[in-house]
Amino acid sequence: MPGATGSARCCTQTGIPTSPTTLSQTSDSTLTFILLNRNIKPPPTPSPGDGKCLPFWVPYGRYCYFVYNEKQGYSWPDSRHFCQSANTELVSIHSRAELEFIRNLNYTKNHHIWIGLTRDRNFGWGWTDSTPLGYVNWAPGEPNAAFHPGEAAEENCVEMYPDGRWNDNNCMLQKGFACRHRQCEHPQVCRFRVKEVEIDPEINSKTIFFSSLYNG
Numbered sequence: 247m248p249g250a251t252g253s254a255r256c257c258t259q260t261g262i263p264t265s266p267t268t269l270s271q272t273s274d275s276t277l278t279f280i281l282l283n284r285n286i287k288p289p290p291t292p293s294p295g296d297g298k299c300l301p302f303w304v305p306y307g308r309y310c311y312f313v314y315n316e317k318q319g320y321s322w323p324d325s326r327h328f329c330q331s332a333n334t335e336l337v338s339i340h341s342r343a344e345l346e347f348i349r350n351l352n353y354t355k356n357h358h359i360w361i362g363l364t365r366d367r368n369f370g371w372g373w374t375d376s377t378p379l380g381y382v383n384w385a386p387g388e389p390n391a392a393f394h395p396g397e398a399a400e401e402n403c404v405e406m407y408p409d410g411r412w413n414d415n416n417c418m419l420q421k422g423f424a425c426r427h428r429q430c431e432h433p434q435v436c437r438f439r440v441k442e443v444e445i446d447p448e449i450n451s452k453t454i455f456f457s458s459l460y461n462g
Contacts, residue, residue, distance in 0.1 A: 299430075300312070308428060346410065349409075361424060375426070
């Protein structure tokens with residue numbers, strides 16, 4: 247279930263009022279806490295990398311990102327196939343700053359966004375790019391592996407709401423998706439080339455990917 251992102255209500259969650267009407271009821275120490283935390287800055291942006299991104303992908307830190315969210319949605323397996331067709335992977339997310347960056351790339355908000363988090367063989371959760379799962383941003387009550395009448399598939403894949411919260415859902419539902427690849431730091435080794443991949447015969451994937459990353 248969608249919820250507000252960021253830390254706007256962190257004070258309320260720790261029992262410290264944020265409403266102006268309640269400030270008169272707070273102690274001096276509480277007021278000091280509020281005044282000091284009015285200057286809290288957002289998470290720092292990582293240092294930019296020195297490598298290259300695929301055309302039309304957006305750099306952030308040492309990685310490059312692509313968010314697809316047109317009217318035509320795709321299942322989680324098809325979304326991952328699109329990413330892999332460019333020798334990239336569904337996005338993994340490792341900080342709130344990175345999450346906010348990806349969320350802001352979702353300009354159209356036609357769908358929720360598939361990310362690379364899925365159930366592993368031990369019935370836990372893992373990233374498809376095998377990076378450690380050290381950061382999560384589940385929506386309240388999630389993951390819940392809910393069963394929806396009329397749907398045979400289980401909720402084994404994870405989508406991101408427009409507000410940045412995560413929800414487990416049926417992998418076959420059609421949504422947008424986000425991909426990530428590490429910046430190519432050795433241009434003499436890494437090359438970019440146009441590559442067509444079709445999932446639906448009526449849809450040419452060049453409308454999504456213009457090139458792929460490969461070593462050569």
